[in-house]
Amino acid sequence: MTEEQTASPWRGxxxxxxHRANIAIVLILFIALPPLTARAMPKWFTGxxxxxxCKAVAIAVAAISLNLLLGYAGxxxxxxxxxxxxxxFTSGVVTSKYNLPMYVGIPAAALISAGVAFLVGLPALRxxxxxxxxITIAFxxxxxxxxxxxxxxxxxxxxxxxxxxxxxxxxxTNNADFLVVALxxxxxxxxxxxxxxxxxxxxxxxxxxxxxxVAQSFGVDVTRYKLTAFVLSGAIxxxxxxxxxxxxxxxxxxxxxxxxxxLLVIMVVVGGLGSRAAVVTAALIFTIFPHxxxxxxxxxxxxxxxxxxxxxxxxxxxxxGGFAGAMHEARERAExxxxxxxxxxxxxxxxLPKLPSLPRPAGLADRPTADVPIVLHATDISVRFGGLQxxxxxxxxxxxxxxxxLIGPNGAGKSTLFNAVSGLVRAETGNVTxxxxxxxxxxxxxxxxxxxxxxxxxxxLAKSLTVLENFLLAQHQxxxxxxxxxxxxxxxxxxxxxxxxxxxxxxxxxxDFTRFLDTPVRNLSHGQxxxxxxxxxxxxxxxxxxxxxxSAGMSPGAAENLAVRLADLRDELGRTVLLIEHxxxxxxxxxxxxxxxxxxxxxxxxxPAEIAQHPEVIxxxxxxxxxxxxx
Ligand code: ADP
Ligand code: MG
Numbered sequence: 092m093t094e095e096q097t098a099s100p101w102r103g104x105x106x107x108x109x110h111r112a113n114i115a116i117v118l119i120l121f122i123a124l125p126p127l128t129a130r131a132m133p134k135w136f137t138g139x140x141x142x143x144x145c146k147a148v149a150i151a152v153a154a155i156s157l158n159l160l161l162g163y164a165g166x167x168x169x170x171x172x173x174x175x176x177x178x179x180f181t182s183g184v185v186t187s188k189y190n191l192p193m194y195v196g197i198p199a200a201a202l203i204s205a206g207v208a209f210l211v212g213l214p215a216l217r218x219x220x221x222x223x224x225x226i227t228i229a230f231x232x233x234x235x236x237x238x239x240x241x242x243x244x245x246x247x248x249x250x251x252x253x254x255x256x257x258x259x260x261x262x263x264t265n266n267a268d269f270l271v272v273a274l275x276x277x278x279x280x281x282x283x284x285x286x287x288x289x290x291x292x293x294x295x296x297x298x299x300x301x302x303x304x305v306a307q308s309f310g311v312d313v314t315r316y317k318l319t320a321f322v323l324s325g326a327i328x329x330x331x332x333x334x335x336x337x338x339x340x341x342x343x344x345x346x347x348x349x350x351x352x353x354l355l356v357i358m359v360v361v362g363g364l365g366s367r368a369a370v371v372t373a374a375l376i377f378t379i380f381p382h383x384x385x386x387x388x389x390x391x392x393x394x395x396x397x398x399x400x401x402x403x404x405x406x407x408x409x410x411x412g413g414f415a416g417a418m419h420e421a422r423e424r425a426e427x428x429x430x431x432x433x434x435x436x437x438x439x440x441x442x443l444p445k446l447p448s449l450p451r452p453a454g455l456a457d458r459p460t461a462d463v464p465i466v467l468h469a470t471d472i473s474v475r476f477g478g479l480q481x482x483x484x485x486x487x488x489x490x491x492x493x494x495x496x497l498i499g500p501n502g503a504g505k506s507t508l509f510n511a512v513s514g515l516v517r518a519e520t521g522n523v524t525x526x527x528x529x530x531x532x533x534x535x536x537x538x539x540x541x542x543x544x545x546x547x548x549x550x551x552l553a554k555s556l557t558v559l560e561n562f563l564l565a566q567h568q569x570x571x572x573x574x575x576x577x578x579x580x581x582x583x584x585x586x587x588x589x590x591x592x593x594x595x596x597x598x599x600x601x602x603d604f605t606r607f608l609d610t611p612v613r614n615l616s617h618g619q620x621x622x623x624x625x626x627x628x629x630x631x632x633x634x635x636x637x638x639x640x641x642s643a644g645m646s647p648g649a650a651e652n653l654a655v656r657l658a659d660l661r662d663e664l665g666r667t668v669l670l671i672e673h674x675x676x677x678x679x680x681x682x683x684x685x686x687x688x689x690x691x692x693x694x695x696x697x698x699p700a701e702i703a704q705h706p707e708v709i710x711x712x713x714x715x716x717x718x719x720x721x722x
Pocket of ligand 2: 505506507548
């Protein structure tokens, strides 16, 4: 007998660590509790009470769905109840008309609602804020008035039954038993939501919520991820709606009106946008509480909507983060106070840490690189904003391994040229060639994936996310797993996420920022944010690094240091840099060539020493004072 064969009977159960065993026991208890309690205490746990719990669990699923869309991705939906409606009607048709079990009806509900959400999401891609709110309200109202009144779905206005069919004519009539089904589904949806948050999906959603331009510069395909958010949210809403329908046993068009949509928004906002546990708790309380009140004070019936509305107003005015946000903020304030002294120290020291030097990630290794001598070639770029000609036929050429400076007075069009190169603004005329490839027609995220990394004048980070999350986001383009892998958090997805995490930690460590790993970026000083931003640019080892006034907001010491670090970038890491800088002595000192932009036109181009002597440049920009240049 080999040693392996004599091993304990637990062989093959190695994955069952004590921690996991505990979680499993808690989950089993959590699910077994309702039927056991109902049978042990029939007096307290009546069928009616249990039904309220079933409904509450269904609403909690719906709240997770809206939280994904509104809390993570920042896309408002004021007609969400209509998606629940599609779920309920679908499962109703499947179970009552086709006599199929609800285990078929509920997945079908998820599918149909996901499809409808996709269709709603398509126009929503172009709309934001108030317009998106209006179109989703209109969608909810239109569905209630039309589709939900058709004979096929709801028997006209009569409604449709949702039997809890298990097999043939056997239904799950006991509410306590059905509560188990509802809880299991809540658990599954909860876990999927956990996987969304801990993978590139959640990070992409959150950066879209904050700033779409920043998302694109991180290489996030905004259109695709917005649609993904709608579809996922729709699928979960379908499950919630079907659960609700099977709880009450019967629904009609009135069950999913605008009041339900608004109540759902209230729950999610008051509970705390983006916080799963808070949102689920709010949904449970909002559903159970009115029934308690109704039993105790029957005359207060219907007041829960008014109480909810008041809570909503209070939340939006005082605590935009909801209850979860308020608690989180209190914790953060305490932490910040504790940190303040330490932070001041770092600022005053003024030393900019060494920039991380990481090898190119495997996912990008196949990119065409090497022997193209001119990395970037932008020719005759013209950009117009209404009546303002921001750029007229400006051209710039960036050779490999050099630092090219771009200077010019405020409003000259420097940032606009960056935007034209990275694809955030469309040029009227001109071409952008990157590594020999014409990229003029490409989207910003496609350009980012080809190796153009840029910083923004006003910090291009997702500020409500932590330093670690931003470094993970910066590697979005190398997170090469698909949406399905993300939702299941399969072994491959977990491995790639671990690699991204290791790389992120390595970069943060190189910056000597490990203590800020879990600090939201907005809590850092401006100079520190700038360092994190540059670190994020470098984490995927891009071909071209474009920096828009990196020294702005840095302490003088750090700014001086920046010049040294930029030279490192070129000399030690072999990177190519295009630099917009107000600090002219620094530009003349560190750059190999300098371009001067004035009123949208390229005024001059040459070696730093030539630029410093250029009469027109001195007249237009540098002023009469001579600038000190190293010979
Ligand atoms: P710089 O970075 O050189 O200071 P910018 O490129 O930011 O200058 O701006 C050039 C000109 O274009 C400015 O007059 C600015 O007001 C204008 N501008 C920039 N972006 C926009 C925009 N999105 N819409 C309208 N005008 C803009
Ligand atoms: Mg600018």
